[in-house]
Amino acid sequence: MAKNLSGDLSVASANRLVDGVVVFLDDAGQWTTRFELAAVARDKRAGEILLERARAEAFDVIDPFLVAVIEDDDGRFEPISLREKIRVSGLTFDAIAADAVRYA
Amino acid sequence: MPLFSETGSTTILEPLPFADWQQRPAWPAVSLANTDPVEDLAPHVGRLRLIVLSFPKFSDGRAYSQARLLRGRLGYTGELRATGGVLQDQLPFMLRCGFDSFESDQKGFGEALAKTRTLFSVVYQPAEDDRATASLLRLSRRNVHPAV
Amino acid sequence: MPDTHFYQPKHFYQYDDYDRALVGERVEQFRDQVRRRIAGELTEEQFKPLRLTNGLYLQLHAYMLRIAIPYGTLSSRQLRKLADISRKYDRGYGHFTTRQNLQLNWIKLQDAPDALAALADVDMHAIQTSGNCIRNVTADHYAGAAVDEIEDPRIWCEIVRQWSTLHPEFSFLPRKFKIAITGSPNDRAAVRVHDIGLRLWANEAGEVGFEVIVGGGLGRTPMIGKTLREFLPRDELLAYLEATLRVYNRYGRRDNLYKARIKILVHEIGAEKMREEVEAEYAAIKDGALKLPAETIEAIARQFAPPPLPHRPAVVAEVEGLKLEDRDFALWLKSNVAPHRMAGYRIVTASLKPAGAPPGDASAVQMEGVADIADAYSQGEIRVSHEQNLVLPHVAVEDLPAVWRALGRLGFAEANVGKITDIIACPGLDYCALANARSIPVAQRISNHFAELARQHDIGDLKIKISGCINACGHHHVGHIGILGVDKNGVELYQLSLGGDVDFGKTAIGAILGPAVTADKVVEAVDALVHTYLDARSDGERFVDTYRRIGAQPFKERVYAAV
Numbered sequence A: 001m002a003k004n005l006s007g008d009l010s011v012a013s014a015n016r017l018v019d020g021v022v023v024f025l026d027d028a029g030q031w032t033t034r035f036e037l038a039a040v041a042r043d044k045r046a047g048e049i050l051l052e053r054a055r056a057e058a059f060d061v062i063d064p065f066l067v068a069v070i071e072d073d074d075g076r077f078e079p080i081s082l083r084e085k086i087r088v089s090g091l092t093f094d095a096i097a098a099d100a101v102r103y104a
Numbered sequence B: 001m002p003l004f005s006e007t008g009s010t011t012i013l014e015p016l017p018f019a020d021w022q023q024r025p026a027w028p029a030v031s032l033a034n035t036d037p038v039e040d041l042a043p044h045v046g047r048l049r050l051i052v053l054s055f056p057k058f059s060d061g062r063a064y065s066q067a068r069l070l071r072g073r074l075g076y077t078g079e080l081r082a083t084g085g086v087l088q089d090q091l092p093f094m095l096r097c098g099f100d101s102f103e104s105d106q107k108g109f110g111e112a113l114a115k116t117r118t119l120f121s122v123v124y125q126p127a128e129d130d131r132a133t134a135s136l137l138r139l140s141r142r143n144v145h146p147a148v
Numbered sequence C: 001m002p003d004t005h006f007y008q009p010k011h012f013y014q015y016d017d018y019d020r021a022l023v024g025e026r027v028e029q030f031r032d033q034v035r036r037r038i039a040g041e042l043t044e045e046q047f048k049p050l051r052l053t054n055g056l057y058l059q060l061h062a063y064m065l066r067i068a069i070p071y072g073t074l075s076s077r078q079l080r081k082l083a084d085i086s087r088k089y090d091r092g093y094g095h096f097t098t099r100q101n102l103q104l105n106w107i108k109l110q111d112a113p114d115a116l117a118a119l120a121d122v123d124m125h126a127i128q129t130s131g132n133c134i135r136n137v138t139a140d141h142y143a144g145a146a147v148d149e150i151e152d153p154r155i156w157c158e159i160v161r162q163w164s165t166l167h168p169e170f171s172f173l174p175r176k177f178k179i180a181i182t183g184s185p186n187d188r189a190a191v192r193v194h195d196i197g198l199r200l201w202a203n204e205a206g207e208v209g210f211e212v213i214v215g216g217g218l219g220r221t222p223m224i225g226k227t228l229r230e231f232l233p234r235d236e237l238l239a240y241l242e243a244t245l246r247v248y249n250r251y252g253r254r255d256n257l258y259k260a261r262i263k264i265l266v267h268e269i270g271a272e273k274m275r276e277e278v279e280a281e282y283a284a285i286k287d288g289a290l291k292l293p294a295e296t297i298e299a300i301a302r303q304f305a306p307p308p309l310p311h312r313p314a315v316v317a318e319v320e321g322l323k324l325e326d327r328d329f330a331l332w333l334k335s336n337v338a339p340h341r342m343a344g345y346r347i348v349t350a351s352l353k354p355a356g357a358p359p360g361d362a363s364a365v366q367m368e369g370v371a372d373i374a375d376a377y378s379q380g381e382i383r384v385s386h387e388q389n390l391v392l393p394h395v396a397v398e399d400l401p402a403v404w405r406a407l408g409r410l411g412f413a414e415a416n417v418g419k420i421t422d423i424i425a426c427p428g429l430d431y432c433a434l435a436n437a438r439s440i441p442v443a444q445r446i447s448n449h450f451a452e453l454a455r456q457h458d459i460g461d462l463k464i465k466i467s468g469c470i471n472a473c474g475h476h477h478v479g480h481i482g483i484l485g486v487d488k489n490g491v492e493l494y495q496l497s498l499g500g501d502v503d504f505g506k507t508a509i510g511a512i513l514g515p516a517v518t519a520d521k522v523v524e525a526v527d528a529l530v531h532t533y534l535d536a537r538s539d540g541e542r543f544v545d546t547y548r549r550i551g552a553q554p555f556k557e558r559v560y561a562a563v
């Protein structure tokens, strides 16, 4: 594992049971589809607590886990791994539209 | 663990683990690991009244083959019990492989067992439950109406 | 309800009331399982194998539904329904896979039973498209139309489909199990890289039987299957399969996910011992209930009787004229049109690989468009190839210009079948929960770089296959150029391999070229490979032939000088 120089920041994520949509645990202990509302744990210990909490709230979601994130100068967070970036922001190419007759 | 069967009757004989049973093969109840060779029971199947087969996890399906061999090849007719990871959604498969009693602590298992035979009206492959397969039924239908 | 389906003659297996009952009952069983899961009566661990054996995966952003297209054969009505389902329950497009399945990427769990019920309306299902069970049986996509065919493999696929569906003994195998069947000496079903591959052939006495090949496969440990039986009488097929599966179910490894496929069992105990075990089991059951009565075989074979194609001219002036006038049409005839067993007809491949597009994807409108073309020009029939294209199996030579134009309007007339941009790619990290790296964007960049058709035809036959992880859904091991995505400390890298092949008799696993390259260098690397070939090739040599002749070194030098 690459060393996380930013100090073990993490958020808790899962997929929602009924539709599989990516969700994050917010400060109120609710699952939200909005990454920017995710509760951020600032160190390892806080991460463990966050994950505990996520698991306790896991009735409507599947297999909660921690996502390592970094914080930029403006205080915005972003996942470190490409996989998690894609889970947050979706496909990295344009899927064909339902009514499209050609891909362009 | 609660014990279920469709008829409600199950034996109270205590099964011996296979290795112990081999020392006392006159005992009519044996419990096999799913790696134990069912073929070794061949000389004794007439005497056995209970064979317990185990599912260490519900996803480990070796005992389905053991069950079919016991029923189909060795002609065992006593009680065939499934134990371990036994969940209601495996029942259609288990009944077809010849199991007739089940140890399970899943809630609602008994109700599910009572309904299992109503789930599928058609089977595609011969197994140990002697149900006529779709292809046999088609054949007999064709013989009644040769034009079809 | 009036339904044109009943009035349109079909030339492949049509469900009867038994098949319909079973598929319908399966949908209702799953509906109840979904209800229990949502109500919290089933844990995810308990539910997962249930949803998987109904084709439902959890991917990165949503559930994915993998729909079986048995032996790759679809009626126009079924294809329209797939378009419909993709619109109603998904985002209006789907992905045709290397295993003749269609994947919908944005399904909701709560909708899945309704989507499956809609599929059942057109006699389709998603049963056993995932999970540790016998999967959708695949076949040559030219079946029933190919010139070199000995017997239509789909007859046998259907027989195996029925036998394997909800098989009570083999629904919790050590691992997934894939069967492929070919009826031609020119294998188009990759039978040597399946758990079981079956090849129909005629012996000296003129009897047709199966060569049974066991233990092939790609993935973490790619292996070429071993022939367990040179010649198996056709009516004993199911007994032999049951014997093989029983040996595998009992003795296949379950202690390690990566060693659980039958190929590892065959490898560890040896082909000889495997043969002994299977033959012993087979001897015990071969005269039992699984022996196929001739009447059963005939009844199924009759349903695959070739369509009565009217006589059509073999040489058509308009086609010859257009060929001279329009270069794109001429190229399309060369790459996308194959001979048909009947004079006056051709097999047409609709390329789902237009320049820069995600390989194998089609929108709902495109699916409907292909269905319309099939109705007008191909007996209402469509095939799905393991190369992620759609095939119109029975097109009259006379109709080729019209079909070409119609496909062109859908963006599916790219003259690139078998060429460098006819890329096979798995969904990769954009969708797949198991991925290490993206596949589709890499395919798109290669496709754009080599988009020029005349250049593609000059480069000739070259198969690029891309997988986003070692599971090898993109069949990278058997690509002339294989590209495998790997992850190194969160960075996507791509490992190149050369010399893979699946042509019959030449099945080969590619050899890794050298260190993996970064994502932005993949196109340069492929370009360097192509240039090495172009400089070194002798007349008529394909890329892979040149590679075999001159070896990896020249390719290696040029690639690593370029990246």
Ligand code: SF4
Pocket: C426, C427, C428, C429, C432, C433, C434, C435, C436, C439, C467, C468, C469, C470, C471, C472, C473, C474
């Ligand atoms: S090869 Fe790997 S990344 Fe690609 S679809 Fe298969 S599992 Fe997913």
